Amino acid sequence: EPEVTQTPSHQVTQMGQEVILRCVPISNHLYFYWYRQILGQKVEFLVSFYNNEISEKSEIFDDQFSVERPDGSNFTLKIRSTKLEDSAMYFCASRQLTGRGTEAFFGQGTRLTVV
Amino acid sequence: GENVEQHPSTLSVQEGDSAVIKCTYSDSASNYFPWYKQELGKGPQLIIDIRSNVGEKKDQRIAVTLNKTAKHFSLHITETQPEDSAVYFCAAIVGGADGLTFGKGTHLIIQP
Numbered sequence: 361e362p363e364v365t366q367t368p369s370h371q372v373t374q375m376g377q378e379v380i381l382r383c384v385p386i387s388n389h390l391y392f393y394w395y396r397q398i399l400g401q402k403v404e405f406l407v408s409f410y411n412n413e414i415s416e417k418s419e420i421f422d423d424q425f426s427v428e429r430p431d432g433s434n435f436t437l438k439i440r441s442t443k444l445e446d447s448a449m450y451f452c453a454s455r456q457l458t459g460r461g462t463e464a465f466f467g468q469g470t471r472l473t474v475v
Numbered sequence: 476g477e478n479v480e481q482h483p484s485t486l487s488v489q490e491g492d493s494a495v496i497k498c499t500y501s502d503s504a505s506n507y508f509p510w511y512k513q514e515l516g517k518g519p520q521l522i523i524d525i526r527s528n529v530g531e532k533k534d535q536r537i538a539v540t541l542n543k544t545a546k547h548f549s550l551h552i553t554e555t556q557p558e559d560s561a562v563y564f565c566a567a568i569v570g571g572a573d574g575l576t577f578g579k580g581t582h583l584i585i586q587p
Contacts, residue, residue, distance in 0.1 A: 364518075391573060403511075403519060403564060405574030416573050451518050463509065464575060466518035 362386045364467035366452050372473045373442055381437045381470045383452030392435045393453040393464065394427065396420065403451065409435065442474045477502040479567050481578025489586050494555055496581045498565035499547040505567040508548050509575070510539060513562045522563075523550070552583075560585045 365384045373379050385392050394406040407417040409427055424446075426438045435454075439446055449469040455462050478501040488494045500508075506527035511519035525532045525539045525548065532539050536555075541548040552559055562582050566575040 393574065395575075402579040403566075403575075403577040405576065408573035410573075418574065462507075463521050463524065466511075466520070468516075468518045 362465075364452055364454055364465050366450075366467035366470050368470060369468065370471045370473070372475060375444055375474050376441050378438065378440050379442055379472060381439075381450050381452075381472070383435045383437075383467055384433050385435055385452065385454030386465055387433070389454035389456050389465075391415075391455045391457070392427075392429070393455075394437045395451040395453060395466075397449040397451065397469075399448070406437075439472075442472075444474050447472055447474045477505055477567055477569050477576040479565060479576050479578040481565050481581060483581060484579065485582045485584070487584040487586055488555055490555055490557060492555055494550075494552045494559070494583055496550045496563055496565070496583070497547060498549070498567075498578050499545075500567040500576075501546065502567070502569050503543075503546065504569045507568045508539070508541060509566050509568075510550050511564045511566065511577075513564060513580070515561075519564060555583075555585050557585050557587060559583060 367382045392409045395403050397403045405418050407421045408415045424440050428436050449471050451469045452467045453464045455464045481498045509524035512522045513519045523537050523539050525541050536553045538551040562580045564580045565578040568575050
């Protein structure tokens with residue numbers, strides 16, 4: 361069964377450093393997402409990406425964050441100048457179609473720890 | 476924007492009994508409602524979903540009901556088993572906005 365893969369599984373970084381989280385969405389999917397889950401809390405939407413541009417972003421996704429699809433397979437989330445409160449699980453997801461009625465497949469997540 | 480409320484936050488049931496988790500949503504434009512199961516250290520996995528043109532959907536021991544008028548939907552798990560223990564999230568999506576809005580999750584504990 362096709363799956364969304366994320367690397368690394370765990371990333372520890374110093375406060376103020378930049379991190380890049382990587383995702384390989386399912387190959388025939390067109391829409392890509394990043395979500396965040398702070399420990400013990402709900403999953404929160406960060407950003408959606410389609411046709412090489414951001415289609416929607418939440419208020420969490422400020423200038424500190426950026427996304428990119430550098431080639432035909434990878435989808436990355438960059439966090440500049442990390443803060444302690446950025447510590448969370450970050451999930452990548454993809455789906456074939458947008459909006460209503462289609463399943464979003466989630467990766468296993470990257471646990472980001474900012475120290 | 477959309478707001479999804481989920482109850483209860485923790486649910487403990489005896490193995491073999493049924494479990495019901497309830498969610499409400501705020502935006503009447505939402506018309507896709509998935510339920511995700513999250514096991515410790517893993518990503519959310521879709522277990523069932525429902526679209527707003529139907530009132531109920533069933534898949535073996537799992538069923539979801541939707542009341543559009545009241546803007547609430549529920550997950551029903553019958554004949555619960557130990558492997559059903561996990562955190563369950565409901566979610567809703569508004570057309571044109573691609574991001575899912577999740578509830579806060581229900582920690583389901585199946586007591587042997």
